[in-house]
Amino acid sequence: MFRFGYDGVMSSVTSAGTAVxxxxxxxxxNRALILGAARxxxxxxxxxxxxxxxxxxxGVGVGTVYRRFPERGDLVEALFEQEIDAVVAxxxxxxxxxxxxxxxxxxLRWGAEAQAADRGLAQVxxxxxxxxxxxxxxxxxxxxAVEALVRHAQQAGVLRDDVTEVDLGxxxxxxxxxxxxGSSDLRDRYVTLVLDGLAVRRDGPTPLPPAQPSEDDxxxxxxxxxxxx
Amino acid sequence: MFRFGYDGVMSSVTSAGTAVxxxxxxxxxNRALILGAARxxxxxxxxxxxxxxxxxxxGVGVGTVYRRFPERGDLVEALFEQEIDAVVAxxxxxxxxxxxxxxxxxxLRWGAEAQAADRGLAQVxxxxxxxxxxxxxxxxxxxxAVEALVRHAQQAGVLRDDVTEVDLGxxxxxxxxxxxxGSSDLRDRYVTLVLDGLAVRRDGPTPLPPAQPSEDDxxxxxxxxxxxx
Amino acid sequence: MFRFGYDGVMSSVTSAGTAVxxxxxxxxxNRALILGAARxxxxxxxxxxxxxxxxxxxGVGVGTVYRRFPERGDLVEALFEQEIDAVVAxxxxxxxxxxxxxxxxxxLRWGAEAQAADRGLAQVxxxxxxxxxxxxxxxxxxxxAVEALVRHAQQAGVLRDDVTEVDLGxxxxxxxxxxxxGSSDLRDRYVTLVLDGLAVRRDGPTPLPPAQPSEDDxxxxxxxxxxxx
Amino acid sequence: MFRFGYDGVMSSVTSAGTAVxxxxxxxxxNRALILGAARxxxxxxxxxxxxxxxxxxxGVGVGTVYRRFPERGDLVEALFEQEIDAVVAxxxxxxxxxxxxxxxxxxLRWGAEAQAADRGLAQVxxxxxxxxxxxxxxxxxxxxAVEALVRHAQQAGVLRDDVTEVDLGxxxxxxxxxxxxGSSDLRDRYVTLVLDGLAVRRDGPTPLPPAQPSEDDxxxxxxxxxxxx
DNA sequence: AATGAATGAGCTTTCATTCAT
DNA sequence: GATGAATGAAAGCTCATTCAT
Numbered sequence: 001m002f003r004f005g006y007d008g009v010m011s012s013v014t015s016a017g018t019a020v021x022x023x024x025x026x027x028x029x030n031r032a033l034i035l036g037a038a039r040x041x042x043x044x045x046x047x048x049x050x051x052x053x054x055x056x057x058x059g060v061g062v063g064t065v066y067r068r069f070p071e072r073g074d075l076v077e078a079l080f081e082q083e084i085d086a087v088v089a090x091x092x093x094x095x096x097x098x099x100x101x102x103x104x105x106x107x108l109r110w111g112a113e114a115q116a117a118d119r120g121l122a123q124v125x126x127x128x129x130x131x132x133x134x135x136x137x138x139x140x141x142x143x144x145a146v147e148a149l150v151r152h153a154q155q156a157g158v159l160r161d162d163v164t165e166v167d168l169g170x171x172x173x174x175x176x177x178x179x180x181x182g183s184s185d186l187r188d189r190y191v192t193l194v195l196d197g198l199a200v201r202r203d204g205p206t207p208l209p210p211a212q213p214s215e216d217d218x219x220x221x222x223x224x225x226x227x228x229x
Numbered sequence: 230m231f232r233f234g235y236d237g238v239m240s241s242v243t244s245a246g247t248a249v250x251x252x253x254x255x256x257x258x259n260r261a262l263i264l265g266a267a268r269x270x271x272x273x274x275x276x277x278x279x280x281x282x283x284x285x286x287x288g289v290g291v292g293t294v295y296r297r298f299p300e301r302g303d304l305v306e307a308l309f310e311q312e313i314d315a316v317v318a319x320x321x322x323x324x325x326x327x328x329x330x331x332x333x334x335x336x337l338r339w340g341a342e343a344q345a346a347d348r349g350l351a352q353v354x355x356x357x358x359x360x361x362x363x364x365x366x367x368x369x370x371x372x373x374a375v376e377a378l379v380r381h382a383q384q385a386g387v388l389r390d391d392v393t394e395v396d397l398g399x400x401x402x403x404x405x406x407x408x409x410x411g412s413s414d415l416r417d418r419y420v421t422l423v424l425d426g427l428a429v430r431r432d433g434p435t436p437l438p439p440a441q442p443s444e445d446d447x448x449x450x451x452x453x454x455x456x457x458x
Numbered sequence: 459m460f461r462f463g464y465d466g467v468m469s470s471v472t473s474a475g476t477a478v479x480x481x482x483x484x485x486x487x488n489r490a491l492i493l494g495a496a497r498x499x500x501x502x503x504x505x506x507x508x509x510x511x512x513x514x515x516x517g518v519g520v521g522t523v524y525r526r527f528p529e530r531g532d533l534v535e536a537l538f539e540q541e542i543d544a545v546v547a548x549x550x551x552x553x554x555x556x557x558x559x560x561x562x563x564x565x566l567r568w569g570a571e572a573q574a575a576d577r578g579l580a581q582v583x584x585x586x587x588x589x590x591x592x593x594x595x596x597x598x599x600x601x602x603a604v605e606a607l608v609r610h611a612q613q614a615g616v617l618r619d620d621v622t623e624v625d626l627g628x629x630x631x632x633x634x635x636x637x638x639x640g641s642s643d644l645r646d647r648y649v650t651l652v653l654d655g656l657a658v659r660r661d662g663p664t665p666l667p668p669a670q671p672s673e674d675d676x677x678x679x680x681x682x683x684x685x686x687x
Numbered sequence: 688m689f690r691f692g693y694d695g696v697m698s699s700v701t702s703a704g705t706a707v708x709x710x711x712x713x714x715x716x717n718r719a720l721i722l723g724a725a726r727x728x729x730x731x732x733x734x735x736x737x738x739x740x741x742x743x744x745x746g747v748g749v750g751t752v753y754r755r756f757p758e759r760g761d762l763v764e765a766l767f768e769q770e771i772d773a774v775v776a777x778x779x780x781x782x783x784x785x786x787x788x789x790x791x792x793x794x795l796r797w798g799a800e801a802q803a804a805d806r807g808l809a810q811v812x813x814x815x816x817x818x819x820x821x822x823x824x825x826x827x828x829x830x831x832a833v834e835a836l837v838r839h840a841q842q843a844g845v846l847r848d849d850v851t852e853v854d855l856g857x858x859x860x861x862x863x864x865x866x867x868x869g870s871s872d873l874r875d876r877y878v879t880l881v882l883d884g885l886a887v888r889r890d891g892p893t894p895l896p897p898a899q900p901s902e903d904d905x906x907x908x909x910x911x912x913x914x915x916x
Numbered sequence: 917a918a919t920g921a922a923t924g925a926g927c928t929t930t931c932a933t934t935c936a937t
Numbered sequence: 938g939a940t941g942a943a944t945g946a947a948a949g950c951t952c953a954t955t956c957a958t
Contacts, residue, residue, distance in 0.1 A: 026958065027921060050948055061923040066950070068921095160434040163422075166442045170419060174403040177355075190399060193392075197426030204430050205389040213395045256938070279931065290940035295933070484936070485942060508927055519944040524929070526942095584864075618892040621880075624900045628877060632861040635813075648857060651850075655884030662888050663847040671853045714917070737952065748919035753954070 031068050033058040035082065038075055042120025047076060077134045080124045084138040087125075091145040100153040105195055107149065108175065112187045115176040122176040125169075160200045171198070185210045260297050262287040264311065267304055271349025276305060306363045309353045313367040316354075317374050324378040330387040333378060334424055337404065341416045344405040351405035354398075389429045400427070414439040489526055491516040493540065496533055500578025505534060535592045538582045542596040545569075545583075549603040558611040563653050565607065566633065570645045573634040580634040583627075618658050629656070643668040718755050720745040722769060725762055729807025734763060764821045767811045771825040774812075778832040787840040792882055794836065795862065799874045802863040809863035812856075847887045858885070872897045 037058035041049045051072070055062040069075035090110055097103030115122040146165040153159030171194055178187050189208045196206050266287035270278045280301075284291040298304040319339055326332030344351035375394040382388030400423055407416050418437045425435050495516035499507045509530070513520040527533035548568055555561030573580040604623040611617035629652055636645050647666045654664050724745035728736045738759075742749040756762040777797055784790030802809035833852040840846035858881055865874050876895045883893050 024919090024921070024958070030922080051950085052948070062949090063924065063951080064922055162434060162437050164441065167418075167422070170407070170442070171422070174406045174419065177403045177406045178399070189396075190403065193396070193400070193426040194403075194423070195426070197422040197424070199425075199431075201433050202428075202430050205391060208391050212393065213399070259939085280933085281931075284941090291933085292935085292940055293938080296938070301932095482937070482940090482942070488943080509929090510927070520928090521930080521945070522943055620892060620895050622899065625876075625880070628865070628900070629880070632864045632877065632881075635861045635864045636857070647854075648861065651854070651858070651884040652861075652881070653884070655880040655882070657883075657889075659891050660886075660888050663849060666849050670851065671857070717918085738954085739952075742920090749954085750919055750956085751917080754917075759953095 027068075030058070030060050030064055033060060034065055034068060034075075035078060038079055039083075039118070039120065042079070042123075043118040046119045047072075047123045076124060079120070081134050081138055083121055083124060084142055088142055088145050091142070091149055095145065095149040095152055100149075100156040101158040101199075104149060104153050104159060104198070105191070108171065108191045108195065109188060111172045112175045112178060112191050113184060115172075116178065116180040116184075116187060119180070122173075126173050126176065158200055159198055163198060183210070186213060189213065256297070259287070259289055259293055262289060263294055263297060263304075264307060267308055268312075268347075268349065271308070271352075272347040275348040276301075276352045305353055308349070310363050310367050312350060312353060313371055317371055320371070320374040320378055324374065324381055329378075329382040329385040330428075333382050333388060333427070334420070336378065337400065337420045337424065338417060340401045341404045341407060341420050342413060344401075345407065345409040345413075345416060348409070351402075355402050355405065387429060388427055392427060412439070415442060418442065485526075488516070488518050488522055491518060492523055492526060492533075493536060496537055497541075497576070497578065500537070500581075501576040504577045505530075505581045534582060537578070539592050539596055541579055541582060542600055546600055546603050549600070549607055553603065553607040553610055558607075558614040559616040559657075562607060562611050562617060562656070563649070566630065566649045566653065567646060569630045570633045570636060570649050571642060573630075574636065574638040574642075574645060577638070584631050584634065616658055617656055621656060641668070644671060647671065714755070717745070717747050717751055720747060721752055721755060721762070722765060725766055726770075726805075726807065729766070729811075730805040733806040734759075734810045763811055766807070768821050768825050770808060770811060771829055775829055775832050778829070778836055782832065782836040782839055787836075787843040788845040788886075791836060791840050791846060791885070792878070795858065795878045795882065796875060798859045799862045799865060799878050800871060802859075803865065803867040803871075803874060806867070809860075813860050813863065845887055846885055850885060870897070873900060876900065 034054065038054045041054050041057050045053075051065045052062055054075075055065045058065070065075075069078065091107060094103035094107035094110075097106065115125070143165055146168055150159060150163065150165055150168060154161055175187075175191060175194065178190055186209075189210065192206055192208050196202060263283060267283045270283050270286050274282075280291050280294045283304075284294045287294070294304075298307065320336060323332035323336035323339075326335065344354070372394055375397055379388060379392065379394055379397060383390055404416075404420060404423065407419055418439065421435050421437050425431060492512065496512045499512050499515050503511075509520055509523050512533075513523045516523070523533075527536065549565060552561040552565035552568075555564065573583070601623055604626055608617060608621065608623055608626060612619055633645075633649060633652065636648055647668065650664050650666050654660060721741060725741045728741050728744050732740075738749050738752045741762075742752045745752070752762075756765065778794060781790035781794035781797075784793065802812070830852055833855055837846060837850065837852055837855060841848055862874075862878060862881060865877055873896075876897065879893050879895050883889060
């Protein structure tokens with residue numbers, strides 16, 4: 001589903017392969033607790049959540065969070081690094097689909113759901129260019145996978161030739177604007193619309209689920225960019 | 230261009246026609262000052278800006294802002310009411326275009342620019358369902374105009390039949406995710422993509438400006454949902 | 459005795475004569491409360507005391523302290539400005555003494571007591587060169603008075619000619635090292651020693667009070683530069 | 688010059704001769720490392736420096752510092768014990784000078800420099816009475832030496848008869864107020880002043896180096912009791 | 917015994933809202 | 938009705954000390 005589990009990779013080796021001194025066992029455990037809690041809290045509240053709250057959710061002291069992630073960006077980066085793995089996996093799966101168009105659609109639908117379920121993920125992914133080393137490294141891992149997905153679909157003649165890997169990322173960002181309020185069906189509706197825009201050619205529109213968005217779906221489907229308290 | 234001017238309508242009468250006790254002249258003047266300042270401040274900083282800042286920009290005390298708009302939502306609503314007029318005007322202009330497809334495209338392009346230029350507008354529009362009375366009233370004025378735009382385009386056989394007025398609002402919201410960092414050309418690229426999705430049928434893709442989004446356009450085009458400090 | 463009272467000067471005019479917009483009456487009252495509390499707290503604990511404590515002592519919220527004195531230095535400066543008035547007054551009184559030597563001695567003895575009674579004063583005076591505008595202004599007011607004191611004593615042929623106003627300040631700083639633990643008599647002992655160093659010539663030592671410093675007077679007379687917790 | 692070297696005395700036996708269970712060899716090594724580091728860190732930052740910093744400088748864990756010196760005072764005491772040896776040596780050298788006045792002066796000048804060079808030493812010496820057993824023991828070793836110095840100078844008729852060993856300690860403490868900012872010459876100026884106060888009689892003032900303390904020497908010569916941040 | 921990770925109280929600072937003037 | 942000073946809860950962060958490894 002849409003939870004990104006801790007991948008179990010010992011953090012003594014970052015995904016990029018850089019070797020660092022392994023953490024003590026308890027420190028490692030806490031690091032994992034913190035990342036897990038951060039994911040949960042960020043998912044629910046977005047990246048603005050305070051360290052205090054994350055610490056409480058993780059069952060550790062604030063100091064511990066600060067020790068492990070001296071600045072907020074460090075935590076976001078570490079989270080990004082974990083989540084990027086899940087995204088990469090999903091992209092590769094999509095690229096491997098014998099029907100490239102279905103693969104592409106599945107990926108976008110998944111992205112819509114994942115971002116709807118995890119407010120923080122959407123922000124982290126939107127930040128995919130900012131931040132530094134590790135985020136860059138994450139993007140470096142992501143890029144080839146998305147490129148493959150795009151290439152396959154283009155070679156199959158279903159995805160328009162003038163879009164690139166970057167465009168797919170931006171499409172995902174636009175889709176993330178669909179918040180978590182509406183139904184999954186409703187989100188599909190707009191993913192389908194975007195997909196129709198990405199298609200090489202169409203003889204007619206792809207049927208849009210659901211039948212009709214209700215009058216106040218607008219009210220509820222758009223991501224509450226920010227509560228107006 | 231993308232500034233929404235104060236429409237001059239005495240606020241002693243809401244657009245919906247409800248009569249309320251008119252404000253003293255100086256109070257009315259302050260109300261206008263505050264709304265003007267709010268638009269300016271919200272445009273630059275988004276709806277998170279504090280009342281303090283708005284008060285300073287308006288040249289009044291914070292207390293005055295609170296008296297006039299007891300809660301933040303009230304101010305957003307009042308702003309929405311003003312801005313909705315500009316949007317309505319733009320939609321009507323679009324609907325009047327002899328070429329309905331061009332009208333639709335022009336409107337979306339305008340919406341992309343307007344929201345890029347005014348961070349608060351994007352949030353206000355996204356909030357188009359929340360809030361109560363006055364927002365509802367605003368939407369009531371907006372709906373027919375957008376419906377006309379949609380109907381015209383559909384009757385001309387260019388806009389797919391399965392989209393409604395609501396879908397256009399949501400499309401606008403998705404587009405608002407494209408922040409103000411990239412070029413206008415870059416924004417057009419994605420508006421074009423969405424338009425291609427909205428078209429009834431296409432024999433091929435509409436050329437996308439600009440030639441190619443650079444690798445880090447992703448970084449800069451997506452609206453910084455929130456700085457991660 | 460060694461308390462420096464609020465001088466009652468409306469703070470709408472700084473001692474240096476610069477005119478500023480007068481504070482609202484209640485703000486002025488709070489300002490005075492804060493300064494009074496700060497003096498009390500600083501006297502007892504030194505300049506390291508937190509704003510929280512001062513706010514509590516003053517009976518106002520922390521925010522009020524921050525509003526009035528955005529950074530710690532501002533508060534110290536304001537305090538310095540008030541206290542400098544008391545010092546100037548004392549110096550002038552000393553300089554007016556028909557017996558210049560007695561005047562000088564009285565002043566140093568007073569300085570020893572005042573600094574013993576107010577740990578913060580000692581630090582503020584020691585800072586007499588650091589800090590900025592207002593401190594500089596304070597020193598400018600202080601200098602002529604001390605110069606007069608020095609000049610009178612030198613013209614009377616009792617104070618050595620090779621010392622200046624600056625030396626007196628430094629002597630005071632050295633004396634401040636005698637904390638508040640010992641008796642006033644004990645402090646006098648060392649003031650007398652310094653005075654004997656400042657005298658033009660002596661046929662013999664001036665009698666030192668008290669008879670004999672006890673073995674552990676050393677322990678208790680020296681200012682606890684810092685508790686070793 | 689003003690560094691106090693570790694005297695090499697095995698600390699398994701306190702200077703006072705009390706036998707305690709000897710430490711394991713590695714523990715003993717760590718103890719020495721910690722003391723060395725503490726001296727260095729305290730010299731630079733004063734006694735407020737945290738155990739963390741000392742541990743890092745010593746290359747051991749904080750826990751080790753706490754095990755060896757359960758409270759800060761213990762470390763200060765141990766340091767005092769080491770440094771007292773250097774002071775004793777210097778006092779004895781001064782007392783042995785054929786010219787007792789020169790000996791006394793040299794000692795005070797040395798004390799001024801040593802304390803200026805080592806912010807922690809000044810505080811440790813000022814603490815010469817607080818703390819318990821070991822400090823008392825240290826003082827017991829120091830006292831006779833200083834008494835000898837005083838006695839010699841008094842017998843030679845140059846040092847006033849009404850001062851004692853204790854007074855010399857306090858004079859040193861006063862001198863320590865002269866920080867490390869000014870020149871050595873400047874410090875000499877005030878040592879000379881104090882010496883003039885200690886002299887039995889003078890026909891005139893001893894020339895004070897340097898010619899004139901500049902206006903802002905006051906600012907820089909006085910030990911910054913504490914930064915006001 | 918050594919280690920350094922964990923702790924959490926405490927201090928600083930901000931800011932949305934209230935309220936005395 | 939207008940003002941902006943006051944408020945105090947809340948968030949950020951540090952650091953002396955403890956304790957699991």
